[in-house]
Amino acid sequence: MSTHPTVLVIGGTAGTGKSTIGESLVNLLRLKYPNAQFLEGDRLHSKQNIEKMSNGIPLCDEDRWDWLERISTESTLSASANDGLCIITCSALKLKYRNYIIDKNPNTIFFFLMVYASPKEILMRLTRREGHFMKANMLNSQFADLELPINNQVEPHSRVVTVDGRLEHHVLLETFDVSFELLRSRSLKAQILEIFELYKDERNPCFNDKDFKNSLMLDLIINELSWVNVATIKSELHNLVMNDFLEEIQEGLEYKLR
Ligand SMILES: Nc1ncnc2c1ncn2[C@@H]1O[C@H](COP(=O)(O)OP(=O)(O)O)[C@@H](O)[C@H]1O
Numbered sequence: 001m002s003t004h005p006t007v008l009v010i011g012g013t014a015g016t017g018k019s020t021i022g023e024s025l026v027n028l029l030r031l032k033y034p035n036a037q038f039l040e041g042d043r044l045h046s047k048q049n050i051e052k053m054s055n056g057i058p059l060c061d062e063d064r065w066d067w068l069e070r071i072s073t074e075s076t077l078s079a080s081a082n083d084g085l086c087i088i089t090c091s092a093l094k095l096k097y098r099n100y101i102i103d104k105n106p107n108t109i110f111f112f113l114m115v116y117a118s119p120k121e122i123l124m125r126l127t128r129r130e131g132h133f134m135k136a137n138m139l140n141s142q143f144a145d146l147e148l149p150i151n152n153q154v155e156p157h158s159r160v161v162t163v164d165g166r167l168e169h170h171v172l173l174e175t176f177d178v179s180f181e182l183l184r185s186r187s188l189k190a191q192i193l194e195i196f197e198l199y200k201d202e203r204n205p206c207f208n209d210k211d212f213k214n215s216l217m218l219d220l221i222i223n224e225l226s227w228v229n230v231a232t233i234k235s236e237l238h239n240l241v242m243n244d245f246l247e248e249i250q251e252g253l254e255y256k257l258r
């Protein structure tokens with residue numbers, strides 16, 4: 001099994017349907033990952049956070065860091081122990097929160113499936129929802145904090161699914177498709193990481209052989225090109241080190257794409 005566990009974070013403001021979607025989605029994804037677990041991120045909040053939210057006081061950045069770290073680590077542990085995949089809910093409203101989750105466990109591959117519903121829809125749902133600490137009075141602060149990942153260059157590992165006015169099973173089918181697309185792109189990222197790890201091991205005789213590195217990497221990338229978008233590959237390479245290497249890879253890519 002890969003040394004890089006995969007975590008699918010279902011994000012979005014309170015009331016978008018993260019928990020509802022997560023519970024169903026994990027059952028569908030178990031067709032491929034039979035032991036994958038669904039974790040409810042709300043369970044990882046501290047008592048103080050729950051108390052704050054129950055009193056209608058929005059969390060601030062300082063309240064959230066420890067929680068986000070637990071989200072990152074607990075989901076990583078679960079994925080490592082269960083077929084390499086975990087699905088977890090976490091509002092992950094801001095870009096810096098999503099990056100924090102990623103940074104806390106750099107060996108894990110995190111994807112973010114952000115669910116969006118309009119304030120009008122959320123107001124209706126939170127007013128109706130019973131037995132939850134997050135009430136409709138938190139709606140304004142949630143939308144004030146929300147930064148949807150709209151830029152594919154900055155967040156190639158994230159997608160947005162809009163749920164307004166759609167039937168529950170249509171939303172589920174779309175999130176299922178999007179998840180599979182994300183998990184498919186996982187193999188590329190994991191392979192790139194694994195190959196870089198091989199290079200990083202200086203005892204490996206191939207470490208200093210640039211031609212070997214390039215041909216291996218090119219093969220890897222070209223083989224995946226039919227479905228992965230080039231911007232994603234470039235941005236992964238950027239994230240993953242070796243700028244000199246990156247240039248050569250880009251040249252190779254451009255050549256192959258002609
Ligand atoms: N697609 C949907 N259409 C209508 N209502 C939904 C849908 N998904 C969830 N709900 C309802 O909206 C409320 C919030 O859903 P929940 O899954 O708890 O959201 P979150 O985990 O994002 O806070 C619940 O009462 C749930 O039954």
Ligand SMILES: O=C(O)[C@H](O)[C@@H](O)[C@H](O)[C@H](O)COP(=O)(O)O
Pocket residue numbers: 013014015018041042058059064090091092093132134142
């Ligand atoms: O189900 C919900 O209503 C939300 O998932 C909610 O419980 C979430 O945990 C909070 O939104 C706390 O975090 P933020 O203030 O960072 O959204």
